Amino acid sequence: xxxxxxxxxxxxxxxxxxxxxxxxxxxxxxxxxxxxxxxxxxxxxxxxxxxxxxxxxxxxxxxxxxxxxxxxxxxxxxxxxxxxxxxxxxxxxxxxxxxxxxxxxxxxxxxxxxxxxxxxxxxxxxxxxxxxxxxxxxxxxx
Numbered sequence: 001x002x003x004x005x006x007x008x009x010x011x012x013x014x015x016x017x018x019x020x021x022x023x024x025x026x027x028x029x030x031x032x033x034x035x036x037x038x039x040x041x042x043x044x045x046x047x048x049x050x051x052x053x054x055x056x057x058x059x060x061x062x063x064x065x066x067x068x069x070x071x072x073x074x075x076x077x078x079x080x081x082x083x084x085x086x087x088x089x090x091x092x093x094x095x096x097x098x099x100x101x102x103x104x105x106x107x108x109x110x111x112x113x114x115x116x117x118x119x120x121x122x123x124x125x126x127x128x129x130x131x132x133x134x135x136x137x138x139x140x141x142x
Contacts, residue, residue, distance in 0.1 A: 003055035007063040013056060024050050051077040071120070078118035086116070094128055096137040105129035 010016050014029060021029050023046040036042050058073035079087060090108050093099045105125050113122035132138055 003052050004059045006056045006059040008060055010056075011060045011064075013053075013060075020056070021053070022050070024048060049076075049080070051080045054080070075118075075120045075124055078112075078116070078121045082112075082116055082118065082121075086111075090125065094125070096132065097139060099132070099138055101138050102129045102133045105132065 006013065006017075014021055018029050023032075025043070025045055027042070027046045032042065032046065054073045054077035058070040058077070061067075061073060062070035090112070093104055093108050099105055106129055109122040109125040109129070112118040112125060
């Protein structure tokens with residue numbers, strides 16, 4: 001079964017399909033317990049959401065007729081591979097009045113596409129660039 005094969009019948013995954021839930025280091029839900037914490041067996045990586053989990057949530061959302069939510073989950077899956085400073089840089093660019101112009105967002109989209117292999121995020125930023133231009137949101141506000 002692939003991440004795209006999950007459906008609304010599998011929701012919530014932790015209850016309906018717990019055997020499929022694993023962290024980035026392979027820990028299962030049963031591995032995440034107080035004893036493991038006390039013994040120092042868990043790391044932050046064991047608690048972070050994985051791209052696979054987000055893609056499964058996207059599949060569930062799409063099967064339930066929630067395409068916009070599915071798109072959000074798919075973009076979030078791409079975001080898991082971005083360094084935190086890149087996420088914050090793009091977040092700052094997307095705040096109205098913070099970018100100097102459309103090209104700033106188009107450049108960020110190109111970086112997402114080429115450097116981080118995140119085409120859906122890139123498309124989202126390109127859409128934002130077009131909307132911001134149309135609505136005059138590139139004007140400096142501060």
